Amino acid sequence: MKAAERCFGGMKGREPGTKIGKPSKEDTVAQLPDGMKITWLGHATFIVQGPDGKRYLIDPFVDSNPACPGDLKDVGKLDAILVTHGHADHIADLVPIAKKTGAPVLCIVEIGAWLAGQGVDNVIAMNKGGSAQIAGITVHMTQAIHSGGINLGDEIIYGGEPSGLVLEFSNGFKLYHAGDTAVFGDMALIAKLLAPDWAMLPIGDFYTMGPRSAAEAIRLLGVKTVIPMHYGTFPVLSGTPEQLADEAADVSGLEIVAIGPGDSIG
Numbered sequence: 001m002k003a004a005e006r007c008f009g010g011m012k013g014r015e016p017g018t019k020i021g022k023p024s025k026e027d028t029v030a031q032l033p034d035g036m037k038i039t040w041l042g043h044a045t046f047i048v049q050g051p052d053g054k055r056y057l058i059d060p061f062v063d064s065n066p067a068c069p070g071d072l073k074d075v076g077k078l079d080a081i082l083v084t085h086g087h088a089d090h091i092a093d094l095v096p097i098a099k100k101t102g103a104p105v106l107c108i109v110e111i112g113a114w115l116a117g118q119g120v121d122n123v124i125a126m127n128k129g130g131s132a133q134i135a136g137i138t139v140h141m142t143q144a145i146h147s148g149g150i151n152l153g154d155e156i157i158y159g160g161e162p163s164g165l166v167l168e169f170s171n172g173f174k175l176y177h178a179g180d181t182a183v184f185g186d187m188a189l190i191a192k193l194l195a196p197d198w199a200m201l202p203i204g205d206f207y208t209m210g211p212r213s214a215a216e217a218i219r220l221l222g223v224k225t226v227i228p229m230h231y232g233t234f235p236v237l238s239g240t241p242e243q244l245a246d247e248a249a250d251v252s253g254l255e256i257v258a259i260g261p262g263d264s265i266g
């Protein structure tokens, strides 16, 4: 498996405060299981390919996502769309992509009810603490500390609470997308009950946790491979992977896989 185009790897044994060098292809990157692939469309939007080739779009913020490369604006065939919460920078393109692809949507119940009114009815509308099967994977909906209105257009309507999602694949691999969240102590429960292998964590600060809190999230979750997200899209999202690496320098064996928008791992 080839290394990601841009990554920070080989962080084992780093001393606290050590700076990361320029990311290079030669760095060691943790390996995804065979057949899996993760593509970052920028911000909190990812396409994850499962071991059987099925494709899952998380948080469809595509057309108006300033970080999303033009050649990825067409997301192609999808097997499911997974949604963490209703803010525009997570669902701006949910309705058109759901209608175009016909892919089922998994989201919290209030967003599901709103989607029905938008003419999208292939929806699994669930709630936190529960698990659901969708397109060959199990999705566990977890806590997230954030706000959750649907703010498309001028109006904000109630969109339920925000959530995180743990995707459990048929090969046993578990991927945690934290959604937008502050750090919270019950991330330890996510570790205990779901034991994610990799985590996608927001680090941009301002709307979510920044690098220092995200480092604490890494300790609570016990994960050794982290993809930082929700940073750099807008100037206010100022946290960086380098800052995260410094804050989490005490975590032995940690690998921060900081790919660029449009890049893939696997």
Ligand SMILES: [Zn+2]
Pocket (backbone or CB within 6 Å): 044, 087, 089, 090, 180, 207, 230
């Ligand atoms: Zn957001």
